[in-house]
Amino acid sequence: MAGFLEGLSNFFLGSNPQSAQLGRFTPQQQGLQDQGIQNLLQLLQSGGGMPGNFAPIAQKAKTQFQTETIPSLAERFTALGGQNSSAFQGALGQAGAGLNENLGALESQYGLQQNAQVQNLMRLLLGLSTQPSFENVVYQGQPGALQGLAEGIGSYAGAGVPGAASWVAKKLGFGG
Numbered sequence: 001m002a003g004f005l006e007g008l009s010n011f012f013l014g015s016n017p018q019s020a021q022l023g024r025f026t027p028q029q030q031g032l033q034d035q036g037i038q039n040l041l042q043l044l045q046s047g048g049g050m051p052g053n054f055a056p057i058a059q060k061a062k063t064q065f066q067t068e069t070i071p072s073l074a075e076r077f078t079a080l081g082g083q084n085s086s087a088f089q090g091a092l093g094q095a096g097a098g099l100n101e102n103l104g105a106l107e108s109q110y111g112l113q114q115n116a117q118v119q120n121l122m123r124l125l126l127g128l129s130t131q132p133s134f135e136n137v138v139y140q141g142q143p144g145a146l147q148g149l150a151e152g153i154g155s156y157a158g159a160g161v162p163g164a165a166s167w168v169a170k171k172l173g174f175g176g
Contacts, residue, residue, distance in 0.1 A: 014144030021134040033128060040125045044118065054110045058103050065099050 025033065073095060077088040 015141050017141040019138045022137050037128050054107050069095050
C-alpha cells in the first residue's frame with residue numbers, strides 16, 4: 001500500500017532527484033578481484049616476492065660441472081700423461097673459476113628478473129586496488145501532473161480565463 005501511495009504522490013506532486021550507488025562488477029567478478037588481490041599480497045609478503053630461488057639453478061650447474069666438465073678434463077689430461085700435473089690442476093682451477101663467474105652472472109640476471117616481476121605484480125596490485133567498485137548515479141526528479149498544470153495555467157494567464165479553461169480541459173482530456 002505504501003508503494004501505491006508513493007506512486008500516486010509522485011504522479012501528482014512529482015519526484016525529487018535521487019542518487020544511488022551501483023556496483024560495477026557482478027558478485028563473481030568482485031570475488032575474483034578480491035581473491036586476486038589477496039593472492040598478490042600473500043605472494044609479495046612471502047619472503048621477497050616470487051616463489052622459488054636460485055639455489056636449484058646453481059645446484060644443477062655444479063652437478064653438471066662435476067659430472068661432465070671434470071671427467072672431460074681428466075680424460076684429456078690422462079691421455080697427455082697424468083692428472084697429477086700442475087697443468088691439470090691449473091685447467092681444473094680455471095674451469096672452476098669460470099663456473100663461479102657464470103653462476104654469479106646467472107644469479108644477478110635471476111635477481112633482476114625477480115625484481116622486475118615483483119614490480120609488475122605491485123603495479124597490478126595497485127591498479128586492481130584503486131579501481132572503484134561502485135559508480136554514483138543520479139536519477140533526475142520528474143515534475144508531477146499538478147506542477148505541469150500550474151505551469152500551463154500560468155503561461156495561459158495572459159490569454160484570460162477562457163484560454164486557461166480551454167487549456168485545462170485539453171490537458172484533462174475533455175474536448176477540444
